[in-house]
Amino acid sequence: MKLTIHLLGQARQLAARERLEVDLPDGACVHDALPALLEGADPRLATVLADDEGNLRRSVMAILRDETIDPGEANLLQDRDELSLLPPMSGG
Amino acid sequence: MQLTEEERAIYEWQIWIDGLGEGGQAKLKAATALVTRVGGLGGPLALSLAAAGIGKLILAHAGDTVPSDLNRQILQTHHQLGKSRIESCRQRLLELNPRLEVEAVPENVNDENAARLVGGADLVFDCAPLFQERFLLNRECVRQGKPLIDAAMFDLEGQLTTIIPGRTPCLACLYPEIPPGWKREFPVLGAVSATIANLAALEGIKLIAGFGELLTGKMLLCDTRTMTFRKISLHRNPDCPVCSVLP
Numbered sequence: 001m002k003l004t005i006h007l008l009g010q011a012r013q014l015a016a017r018e019r020l021e022v023d024l025p026d027g028a029c030v031h032d033a034l035p036a037l038l039e040g041a042d043p044r045l046a047t048v049l050a051d052d053e054g055n056l057r058r059s060v061m062a063i064l065r066d067e068t069i070d071p072g073e074a075n076l077l078q079d080r081d082e083l084s085l086l087p088p089m090s091g092g
Numbered sequence: 093m094q095l096t097e098e099e100r101a102i103y104e105w106q107i108w109i110d111g112l113g114e115g116g117q118a119k120l121k122a123a124t125a126l127v128t129r130v131g132g133l134g135g136p137l138a139l140s141l142a143a144a145g146i147g148k149l150i151l152a153h154a155g156d157t158v159p160s161d162l163n164r165q166i167l168q169t170h171h172q173l174g175k176s177r178i179e180s181c182r183q184r185l186l187e188l189n190p191r192l193e194v195e196a197v198p199e200n201v202n203d204e205n206a207a208r209l210v211g212g213a214d215l216v217f218d219c220a221p222l223f224q225e226r227f228l229l230n231r232e233c234v235r236q237g238k239p240l241i242d243a244a245m246f247d248l249e250g251q252l253t254t255i256i257p258g259r260t261p262c263l264a265c266l267y268p269e270i271p272p273g274w275k276r277e278f279p280v281l282g283a284v285s286a287t288i289a290n291l292a293a294l295e296g297i298k299l300i301a302g303f304g305e306l307l308t309g310k311m312l313l314c315d316t317r318t319m320t321f322r323k324i325s326l327h328r329n330p331d332c333p334v335c336s337v338l339p
Binding site: 008009010012013044047048057058059060061063066067068086087088089090091092 | 132218219220223226244246247251270272280285324326327
């Protein structure tokens with residue numbers, strides 16, 4: 001399936017792009033999209049998005065169809081879905 | 093709390109707003125809000141609350157004004173460089189609304205003052221740059237059952253949610269860890285921080301006066317680069333170490 005990933009906030013800045021498309025096997029979860037997302041990217045993007053196991057950090061929101069989802073849940077993502085990844089922001 | 097004739101004259105145009113009215117204005121007059129910190133978000137937020145006629149503001153912010161504050165911290169002035177930020181905030185707010193009661197605290201939220209600061213307010217606005225402060229404020233608001241309006245920004249983006257302890261996700265549900273790689277200094281434009289600040293102020297005014305629809309269990313995401321605004325649904329973490337242990 002084809003998935004469009006929108007990068008928000010700090011992730012967008014570190015990736016120097018707002019979106020990318022990845023190909024994933026049917027039934028894949030959000031965690032499965034990270035290797036393609038991080039390949040060749042600024043190492044700081046991995047620090048922000050991925051934990052030590054290579055999964056999406058618990059502090060990063062995965063947003064699908066205007067709802068936060070469990071990034072480890074399989075079969076939520078469908079072909080041509082648009083997923084947003086939102087690292088925390090703060091004030092200042 | 094009754095309005096004076098002077099207050100009726102000042103707030104006449106907003107008393108005409110459907111749902112606000114004189115009753116809502118009286119609730120604003122009787123309310124106390126804590127704003128921490130009072131920078132790019134907290135400054136314009138406090139200014140809008142003062143203009144709207146809130147009764148009392150507790151403002152917490154340490155340090156002196158530095159040049160890099162002046163692109164967004166609109167309660168600071170060039171004249172105030174090198175002087176206390178919080179004193180500048182107090183003066184600017186009272187110039188706008190001399191009826192306002194201001195408790196200016198020259199400290200950021202910390203373990204020693206969090207319970208007292210939150211305890212003195214009906215409503216809390218979280219505008220701090222450090223997640224340690226934000227989490228501390230969240231924990232204290234949950235413990236005391238106080239509403240927390242959480243505003244944040246980065247670059248040309250911003251976000252806003254209203255936390256009602258026991259009813260909505262708390263900040264620890266949304267962010268179970270201090271994000272690695274986060275720095276206190278980040279890209280921001282004053283027009284963006286003021287936009288999010290004024291949306292936060294509006295959320296607080298609605299909450300106090302009791303009208304409209306709140307961002308409870310929802311988060312507003314704004315991307316002013318494309319002028320895209322959307323609301324997403326949030327979920328409580330049943331294992332949240334902060335709010336799942338509420339009585």
